[in-house]
Amino acid sequence: MTSSQAQAFEPFEPTPHPYIPNAVPAVRQAMLDAIGAASVEEFYADIPDGIRLHRPLNLPAPLRSEAELTRHMERLLGRNTTTREALSFLGAGCYQHHVPAVVDEIVDRSEFLTAYAGEPYEDHGRFQALWEYQSMMAELLDVEVVNVPVYDGFQAAGTALRMAGRVTGRRRLVIASSVGADELSRIRDYVRPDHDVTVVPVDPATGGADLAAVREALAGGEVAAVYAQAPSALGVIDAGLPDLAELAHAAGALYVVGCNPITLGVLAPPSSYGADIACGDIQPLGIHQSFGGGNAGFIATRDEERLVAEYPSRLFGLVPTEVEGEYGFGDVAYERTSFAQREEGKEWVGTAAALHGIGAGVYLALMGPQGMRDIGDTILRLTAYARARLSQVPGIEVPFGDTPHFADFTVRYTGSRSAAEIRTDLRGHGIFGGVPTGERTAAFCVTEVHTKADIDLLAATLEEIVK
Known part of the structure; x- marks a missing residue:
């Protein structure tokens, strides 16, 4: 190699990240000039010092080409292990269900997939597809009104509780069933500073x-809403849900129920036992887990003006056209949304998870009433078997006795090993599950993708590692 050739292979001079526009010094300075800030530090002056990183982000060197970027991302993704590669008993809000191939075929169509938020400049059937989704969800939930999906079930719960606050003009919110720590944190954050949240501990026996x-x-007094889940975060199917409706209404509060929609082929919908607002996540309805993503939230009510007027999200309905006898699909009462009112809106709702709504609509159309009954019955039976089988493992207790569960359930370890240690050992055996909910308690989940042999393998593995 000649000296000139060697010079050609010397390292490049440091350069800004090409995929981060404001990494270019001139661009960064132009942005600061436009907003009147002397420095980036001045721009972020309002952020408390205690939550600042105080060091540069650990970013890789600038990637100069699409090929380099692709290779880098593939290496990162290759570090993941999917729930298809391992035997997974993870649940708690993001569930492993079978997604029929036709669901992916439909949502991957260009008229749905490529537009921002599924929002094309010209409607190529998207509005009708979402109207069909809303209609099937309304039938499943036995209500008249269902929204275009919001980000996830956590936001749907927070929004439903804010809606109750606006309807009643009250401040307090009462959480009456077990709610996961992540969801409770999201609810508290979303409803502040307008509402105070009171969490009532559940009955330890049931x-x-x-x-x-x-x-x-x-x-x-002054309670805006009572919030319960069906099933609860513990997987419990609570026989007291109708009683909560009576208590809420007697106190002048609304009754808000978060539910898993895939249960509704075998369990009564919240509206049937007094819920004023139902909410939840449609992830179980034909949406892939996507490493904890793939979520979208629904809100559902009766067709009452006082409730419908408080939806901040979009609603699609049938609308007349200029041709007599012809109908199209479009927004209902668009003026009540934050899209129309902007900063004057009741609350902020941004990019919807509309594509997931289309996917859930395809799933519901494929399943039909009988399919939803079949899958619900299958999960109920598998959950009962899993709880009974794990209760036979020495060193494991399954709390809450004969209380029926759906998908999620809790176990208690009675030996010397912690839930975190057992979870780590399970992962070493290629099994995901046993997420710690305490020092000696853990959460498992089964769905229709599991078999009796899967559950028996889990039990046999636990017999080896639980001491």
Whole structure:
């Protein structure tokens, strides 16, 4: 190699990241000039010092080409292990279900997939597809009104509770059933500073709502809503859900129920036992897990003006056209949304998860009423078998006795090893599950993708590692 050739292979001079526009010094300075800030530090002056990183981000060297970027991302993705590669018993809000191939075929169509938020400049059937989704969800939930999906079930719960606050003009919110820590954190964050959240501990014997404690919490007055889940975060199917409706309404509050929609082929919808607002996540309805993503939230109510007027999200309905007898599909009461009112809106709702709504609509159309009954019955039976089988493992107790569960359930380890240690050992055996919910308690989940042999393998593996 000649000296000139060697010079050609010397390292490049440091350059800004080509995929981060404001990494270019001139661009960064232009942005600061436009907003009147002397420096980036001045721009972020309002961010408390205690939550600042105080060091540069650990970013890779600038990637100069599409090929380099692709290779880098493939290496990162290759570090993941999917729930298809391992035997997974993970649940708690993001579930492993079979997604029929036709669902992916439809949502991958260019008229749905490529537009921002599924929002084309010309409607190529998207509005009708979402109207069909809303209609099938309304039938499943036995209500008249269902929204275009929001980000996820957590936001749907927060929005539903804010809606209740606007309807009643009250401040307090009472959580009456077990709610996952992540969802509770999201609810608290989303409803502040307008609402105070009171969490009522569940009955330790059944895992269901403690009705006496809820009644006491309501006695303080000014309660906007009572919130419960069906099933709860513990997987419990609570026989006290109708009683909560009576308590809420007697106190002048609305009853908001978060539910898993895939249960509704075998369990009664919230509207049938007094819920004013139902909400939840449509991820179980034909949406892939996507490493914890793939979520979209629904909100559902009766067709009452006081409730419909408080939806901040979009609603699609039938609308007349200029041709007599012809109808199209479009927004209903668009003026009530934050899209129309902007900063004057009731609350902010941004990019919707509309594409997931189309996917869920395809899934519901494929399943039909009988399919939803079949899958719900299958999951109920598998859950009962899993709880019974794991209760036979020495060193494991399954709490809440004969209380029926759906998909999610809890176990308690009675030996010397912690839930975190057992989870790590399970992962070493190629099994995901046993997410710690305490020092000696853990959460598991089964769905229709599991078999009796899968559950028996889990039990046999636990027999080896639980001491």
